[in-house]
Amino acid sequence: MPNITLKGKVIITGEIEAVTGLHIGGAAAGLDIGGIDNPIIRHPVTREPYIPGSSLRGKMRSLLDRHFGNDVNKFIQRREPVVRVHECETEDAYATCAVCQIFGVTPGDQRRQWTQLKPTRLLVRDVMLAKGHEATERLRRAKTDLPFTEVKWEAVIDRITSAAVPRQNERVPAGAVFAPLELVYSLYDLNGTGCQADIDWLQHVFKAMELLEDDYVGGYGSRGAGKIAFTNVTVTFKSHDYYQGTGTVLMLDQNRKIGELQPSRYAQSIQQAVGGTQ
């Protein structure tokens, strides 16, 4: 029987700063009185803007796929607009595919005759507006168009007559801070083969975060929106022993920006904490 043992969890925490305005789309307007054309997503209870973990995770995955030049072979939606992603088709391909191992593959896909377990390594939590943070309080006091957000007018210009069609996009203003950011990366021993590949591939999570800083989150990225920075990033490791009550939390990096992190140094510390190369 296939078996799976958790060897530990790498926990990446920090903050996300909106370097430019942020537009992560919500449900189409119309229900709210005075609803605008392109609203952002808000927490259903507090009505505060937030960054869904799925938005961060999806973007990190697609940027890594491009980095590695992975096949875009799976249709998520066949009708317009067509949406395709990468997902390994065979166990042989999966065995060497960091992206599918880190981000997971669809369970129970009937096209596959897969026999081995395929756990997802990385989970990314939703990131709320930072509570009590000076940036949040500033935003709360500011006379923005809507609570915590600005409405940015843009126009589509007819190329011949120059007639303009104005439309409104809701954005979280630059300078907003979201926290706590939390990414959890699990190391697994599958069928007694150890977790060395998981330790080696952890570096790709940080690569994806750096790629994301140089890209954008949400919509209108090509028009300036969505640039973010990860700040106060802290990386810790909790081993299997820790969860059994006999180990301590291992501090790998503390309060750094992405460019200051040194993930190449983590591997050895993690290997020692999980007991050699097991």
Ligand SMILES: [Zn+2]
């Ligand atoms: Zn793959």
